[in-house]
Amino acid sequence: MIIQKKFIISEPKFERELFGNFDENVKLIEETLNIDVILREGNIVLMGEEKNVDSALKLMNELHQTVLNGKSLDKQSISYSLSLLLEGSEQKIKELEDTIVITQKGKAVQPKTLGQKEYINLIKNNDITFGIGPAGTGKTYLAVAMAVKAFKRDEVSRIILTRPAVEAGESLGFLPGDLKDKVDPYLRPLYDALFEMLGPDKFNKYLERGTIEVAPLAFMRGRTLDNAFIILDEAQNTTPEQMKMFLTRLGFGSKAVVTGDITQTDLPDKRKSGLVQATEILKSVEGIGTMILTERDVVRHELVQRIIRAYEKFDKKEEFKKVQKQEKKQDRKYQQYKK
Numbered sequence: 001m002i003i004q005k006k007f008i009i010s011e012p013k014f015e016r017e018l019f020g021n022f023d024e025n026v027k028l029i030e031e032t033l034n035i036d037v038i039l040r041e042g043n044i045v046l047m048g049e050e051k052n053v054d055s056a057l058k059l060m061n062e063l064h065q066t067v068l069n070g071k072s073l074d075k076q077s078i079s080y081s082l083s084l085l086l087e088g089s090e091q092k093i094k095e096l097e098d099t100i101v102i103t104q105k106g107k108a109v110q111p112k113t114l115g116q117k118e119y120i121n122l123i124k125n126n127d128i129t130f131g132i133g134p135a136g137t138g139k140t141y142l143a144v145a146m147a148v149k150a151f152k153r154d155e156v157s158r159i160i161l162t163r164p165a166v167e168a169g170e171s172l173g174f175l176p177g178d179l180k181d182k183v184d185p186y187l188r189p190l191y192d193a194l195f196e197m198l199g200p201d202k203f204n205k206y207l208e209r210g211t212i213e214v215a216p217l218a219f220m221r222g223r224t225l226d227n228a229f230i231i232l233d234e235a236q237n238t239t240p241e242q243m244k245m246f247l248t249r250l251g252f253g254s255k256a257v258v259t260g261d262i263t264q265t266d267l268p269d270k271r272k273s274g275l276v277q278a279t280e281i282l283k284s285v286e287g288i289g290t291m292i293l294t295e296r297d298v299v300r301h302e303l304v305q306r307i308i309r310a311y312e313k314f315d316k317k318e319e320f321k322k323v324q325k326q327e328k329k330q331d332r333k334y335q336q337y338k339k
Helices: 012-019 021-033 050-068 075-087 090-097 114-125 139-152 179-198 200-209 240-247 274-281 302-338
Strands: 002-007 036-040 043-049 128-132 158-163 212-216 228-232 255-260 288-292
Touching: 002 050, 012 021, 012 050, 021 036, 021 050, 021 075, 043 050, 050 075, 114 128, 114 139, 114 288, 128 139, 128 274, 139 158, 139 179, 139 228, 139 255, 158 179, 179 200, 179 212, 200 212, 240 255, 240 274, 255 274
Parallel strands: 128 255, 128 288, 158 212, 158 228, 228 255
Antiparallel strands: 002 043, 036 043
16 A cells, blocks of 8 residues: 655755755665655655655654754765664664764764774774774774874874885885885875874874874884874784784783775785784784674775675685585595595
């Protein structure tokens, strides 16, 4: 039975946000919930099967509250809200309200998925946190936001950014310029995030004073890092020895976040990643948290999610082929042994 229900708009901005460019947002809602969404006399009319209309009404309430809270709607955020709704978890979206920091342009940096929210909580409650996931999940950006928050609250006295320079073999001498110039290409994502959150003047001032420090991972050896928020990015490219060295640099009053994507390791000779080994060895150690972010936590273009899923599907097929090949090999050996 087809019914219709009206949703009254109290925030004029909501209509524009809901429909999006060329009505792309509302088309997504219509296709997902199998309903019609009509704008009539300044309000929303929902038409379809009763169950679907009720679900759409719940969604409208959640999205409307989001806009009232000063946030913007886009296709990605609506798609995520729809997925939670279909799982019966729509109330959990309210857990994402925490603002970490405000950027120089007045933008609130907040977790956009439940996975990101859990990641933030792990950073709050642990001295060392591993953030593992594909590109676009916000693992590095949110770590930088938490570092800036801790710094602004005087919980730490400096921010240290480091990254293994695998492509240059950790030996950066052939690159032009001073140490900062040599390391810059490897730490650009971290720089960009700090620049956005602190602004150019403060960022450069803190960099000159050494309050913000950047260095390749090799330069961490032999140091003890007290009262610092340390971020090790691209950690999938650390060797087990480098990872152990880094983790044992942690001093009093410090916090470390280690981020990486274990599907994109650039280590030579098929060496085991220090990130993979560390998460295995330290999984039950108190004070250390590990968050595995997935394609559901990707907050870039929706195509990125599809790319990640396609690669995962391909990897599973390749792994299945390897297992089959190994089983056939063992079977041949067994048949030869029987003869």
